[in-house]
Amino acid sequence: MFDNNKVYLGMSDVKVSFDELVLPKGVIARRAYAHFMSPHMVALESPTREKLAPSPWKTVRGSGDKIVHWELEVDLTQKPEGAEADDYVKTIVSLLRLGLSPQLHCFLISSVSFASKAEFNDSEPEVSLWETNRVLVLKGAYDELSQSTFGWIAENLERCMDLIYKHYELKLAVSSLDEVHFQQSLPMSLVLLWGALEAIFTKDKAELRFRVSVMISSYLEPDGGDKAYLLYKKVAKLYNERSKAAHGDNSVKQDTLLQTYELLYKAVEKIFEQNSVPTKESLERSLLG
Incomplete structure (x- = not known):
């Protein structure tokens, strides 16, 4: 089609x-x-190169x-x-x-x-x-x-739409926010969301937990002060849960996923409002400002 x-x-x-x-x-x-x-139907014989699965095809309960x-x-x-x-x-x-x-x-x-x-x-x-x-x-x-x-x-x-197709990290973020609706595994959903956050807020591979947490906090709370610090502590705690999930820990709670979803949602919302994906320089200026 x-x-x-x-x-x-x-x-x-x-x-x-x-x-x-x-x-x-x-x-x-x-x-x-x-x-x-x-309606559901089931064939019990394998198809061959010459023809589809042979009859009988059995109707079964469910649809x-x-x-x-x-x-x-x-x-x-x-x-x-x-x-x-x-x-x-x-x-x-x-x-x-x-x-x-x-x-x-x-x-x-x-x-x-x-x-x-x-x-x-x-x-x-x-x-x-x-x-x-x-x-x-x-x-x-x-x-x-x-x-x-x-x-x-x-x-x-x-x-x-133009912004999404110009910036891979934004496209990844929008896709990740959507994919968690269909993901069977909570740990995998959490890793998916954090992968998008890291793509936006870590432009190099320095110590990730501190760097991504402080960059997100300075971006969402640019005025600094107690609000920025409390957000930093919250983000760092969520990143700890992301690390556990990435290393096979299956104890992730749904509330952790929802908090991370909200964090990425707010970042994407601000990107759309400003019509700009943050660069390494703009994030560092925000942090040091």
């Missing part, structure tokens, strides 16, 4: 209160409904059951030069989860609009599962999204 100029993402878990909203870069959000049902509440139309001709189509789609969904609601779930992707019933029925749509079930589900502020809720996305989607 990525051979098409457009794809349609089936969005679930949060509804929209409007019929259609045009966003930058050829992205359109519109109300739609689809109930995706997939996949996904409901689409609205769709996102994505114009793939608008993707940055050199970007892969599937990566571009994932990045848009990641930004929507950051800017709208972490509850958003994109179960399905289609070659045809779910909202266009006549076109859907008269064509041969290709519909595939896109995202797996989430392990970490964070509650958003809204169960229904209005046009005003999309305000930040409408104003900043194009700018943030």
